[in-house]
Amino acid sequence: MSDSIDSPIIIDLPYEEGGKKYDEDIFARALQTETHQKTGQVESSNVTEYHLRILLHYPAVYVIHAEESHSQRSEPEYCVYVGETNDISQRTYEHLYNDPQNRDDWRLFNNHGNMSQYVITHPYFNKSLTLDIENQLMLYMSSVDHVSLPVNKRVNPQRDYYTHDRFKRIFSDIWLDLHRKNPSLFPAEGIILDSALFKASPFHKLSDEQLEAENIILSEIFAALHLESPDQIATDKTNPADSHLILVQGAAGTGKTVLLSHLFYRLLTQTLPEEDAPLIHSPASAWKSDDKHQDGDHASQRNLIPKEDISAYILVNHDEQIHVYNQIATKLGLQNRSGTVVLKPTEFLNRHSRKNDRHRALLNEPIDKADVLLVDEAHLLLTQGNRAYSGKSQLFDLLNRAKVVVAVFDPNQILQSSQRLSPKIQKLLSPADDSAANPSNNGNDDEPSRIQLDDYNNAKPLTVDVSHIRLQQQFRIDASPEVIAWLDAFTDEGIIGELPADCHEHAWHADDSVDTRSKPYDIRVFDSPVDLFDAIKKKAEIKADGCDGKGLSRLLATYDWEYTSKHKNANDPSGHWNVELHQDGTGTWRMGLGGGDGTDNTSHDRCFCQPWNYQLTDPHSHRKGLNKDQAWAEKPYTINEVGSTYTIQGFDLNYAGVIIGPSVQYQDGKVMFHPENSKNKNATNSRKDLGDFAEENLKDELNVLLKRGVHGLYLFAVNPQLQQRLMDVYEASKND
Incomplete structure (x- = not known):
């Protein structure tokens, strides 16, 4: 029975019962239906009684959803309300019959057809845990393209409490179960975690500093x-x-x-x-939610x-x-x-x-x-x-x-x-x-x-x-303070010191079956841009499923290759503006595709040519329901493009591959910037009123690119001296 006890209890509860209050029989029938669908068997009376007691007497989280058909989409759209309560029977009755009489938003919400409700509870649920589960569900649901959350306005993440160490695993189990029941409404966790909407959502739990x-x-x-x-x-x-x-x-x-x-x-x-x-x-201390019928009063009632x-x-x-x-x-x-x-x-x-x-x-x-x-x-x-x-x-x-x-x-x-x-x-x-x-x-x-x-x-x-x-607290780069200091010295001071081992004590949640400790931050230096690109593509294939998954990865570069949106590239058969490199007879990587110096510019291993961002077209653009507003890195086909600060600034990648072009060089033991090698005129143009900021702008460009990766940073430099210095510290770190 332990597996059943330690698993979430989720039922699909009918949302309309002809005006009568939800009684125990309704929950019992829904519970029996759920058990039969999951196992093909009828649950024993003892287990049913135990689960029914948890459903009716423990705190619960619920998801009411209304399906909306849309002629322009191949999949349905949903209007969703997420809530939590200490009495699911009474709360459901209020939503059905009281709220529409008193609130315009609920009147509109209840006018939707095809309404249904998932009720979620767990033996570990207490008030604080249900509030965190509610908030995390709103975070995830707000990251789904075809879901709107126009009713519940409350944001109430909790601090520490008795079952807090179980939250991460319990929520992941809940989401997986919901995904199995309705994959359209509850997409795979990897899709959520890779979404730019998820990363910028207002439902994230803030740190103490934030x-x-x-x-x-x-x-x-x-x-x-x-x-x-x-x-x-x-x-x-x-x-x-x-x-x-x-x-x-x-x-x-x-x-x-x-x-x-x-x-x-x-x-x-x-x-x-x-x-x-x-x-x-x-x-919650001085702010009041719009939801006047919520179970707990999380705000001051006065002078608003x-x-x-x-x-x-x-x-x-x-x-x-x-x-x-x-x-x-x-x-x-x-x-x-x-x-x-x-x-x-x-x-x-x-x-x-x-x-x-x-x-x-x-x-x-x-x-x-x-x-x-x-x-x-x-x-x-x-x-x-x-x-x-x-x-x-x-x-x-x-x-x-x-x-x-x-x-x-x-x-x-x-x-x-x-x-x-x-x-x-x-x-x-x-x-x-x-x-x-x-x-x-x-x-x-x-x-x-x-x-x-x-x-x-x-x-x-x-x-x-x-x-x-x-x-000051670092959220993006999941690395030790020593590794972050190494990156800061590289970008801020131009110093490439010894690469420290990432040996900090990662935060982790003890669990009976899952160890969610972070792996060391992964910094690698590659001999060629081809190998770098291949490594990033392999990382991009990893799905971000589960409570500790990793996924979204892209290749980036300094703006040292021509690009313009005004016209196509006449020198490329497809008209694309590309990041182009070739390996000469000495094994050194040079700018351009070569060929004139006798090198073989058709060999995959000795030639690198990938289009800049915004060059490729989506091969599935004809399909209904395509999200036109997805961020550049979220679109699957952009794995074959090279991103820049124009597409990646302000966003996270799980693994960032960066080709450092010739505008960044290593001279006399220090990183130096050469504006003459940059193609970014907006960065290198001087101003009559303020002067020349070219080197500062290129320095900031490098800073932005090198600090996109959450779990890893993969590097290749065109400048031979910079590439050698990076390779030296990388090889030395592997021998420590």
Whole structure:
């Protein structure tokens, strides 16, 4: 009986019972049906009685789903509600008969046809574990392309509790069982884990550092919004600032995007405390969910501002990431269609500016000031104009159109000269004391610093209160501090030291049958780009199934080979712009396909030629239901392309293969950058007002590429000296 006891109990419960309350017989019939379908046998009365007692008297998680047909898709779409309760019988009755009378969202939800409900429980379930299971189900379901979650707005992950060490395995078993029952609604776990939607979902459980940062940000948003209210202005003795800027800084992989996504979801789905509410100390202490009929009261009941009073937008100047945010916001009901609350900065500025006679935005004349702007990848904001943007500083123009701007910023990920800040502005935006920017040091208890931003484009100067948050915990790179320090020295200081063994104590969850300890971070150096590509393709074939799976892997390269979207490559039969290398007679890899020097450019082992990102077309594009907004790395056919910072910045890969082109070399014991070998004109162009940033931009490009891999980094360098140095430290590490 132990296997049955230790397994989740999942039944497909009828959702309509003719108006009567759900009684024990209904659950007993559903349980018998489930057992017969799974085993072909009728369960013994003792086991049935035991399982029935757990179903009726233990906490439970449930998934109500309504199937919707769609003429443009080959598979059904689903509208889903995920909840948890201490009394599944009473809760189901309330959803069926009480909620539709009191709530418009439930009235619409119950109008769907083909509704059904999975009820999930387990002998280990307690209140905290069910809340975590509920949250993880919302995380997974929000990552499924054809699922929308427009009703349940609660985000309530738990901290430590008695059965927390069992959570990971129990959830994986639950998902596997659900997948077997309905693979369309519950895809394989590997598909979920490889999804960019999953990695940017607002349902991730925040770390203590992220949680503290979010609470500080919410407190400052609360204070700034109240300063703008008419009664506050009348009594305030100081002059309010024009805007409030909260800079969230952190290196690649420190969880900035997850924090921003979580914050955005809370702003648009939960309510804000009034002035006399207590300082926010946890996600539930001063925030109230929309679900007024939930079992537990996880929020303060007093003095709440309706969320409809808060206008919030999320902005990002990156084509791949804008797709991901639009998908999340649309499927969670935060916007009815793409481009409503998720926008590129230029789009937002154009919408919030008066227009001239030719319908061009007048950036000096802002309209419709927003409450909160959340800017991801703020280091990609423009600091000079282009064809679409006529201003001189997108940050200035955004501050001129919002009461609060929360900007996620990493100065080591600025990739173009048009994104560089002037030394004066950089100094103004930098924290006076770097240690005070760390939330764990409680440095944000001090008052924000007030700065004056100079006149841009003949606009009125702005008075801005600036606060700083710094994230330090590494989430992306699953490696020891020594390995991370090695990568930092490589990218930040140009030093390639001895490659340390990854011997840190990985976090793991003891389990009766599963050991989920992480493997050492896998850094390898390859003799050829061909071998590197083959290794990445093998890693990409590994599915990410299970609670500790690994999957998505892609090849990347520095922008040292020609590429343009304006026309096709006349020198390639397919018109593709390619990353091309060949091995000469001495065994050295050279740029291009060769042939003119007598080398054999037809040999697979001695020639490498793969197209850049966005060159290939999807061979299955004719199939209905194709997700056009998938991130580049998620599309299966892109395994045969080479990614760049344009497609991979801000995203994770399980294994990243990087071809380091000739713009990066090794001279006199140090990594050096050669802009003349780069094809990235946006990085190498100098500016009349600020000068030349080519080397800094190429350094940041390398930093972005080398820090994409969660579990491993595979390398090949075109520069012989750099390749030799990397190979030397790699070979030495294998002998330790």
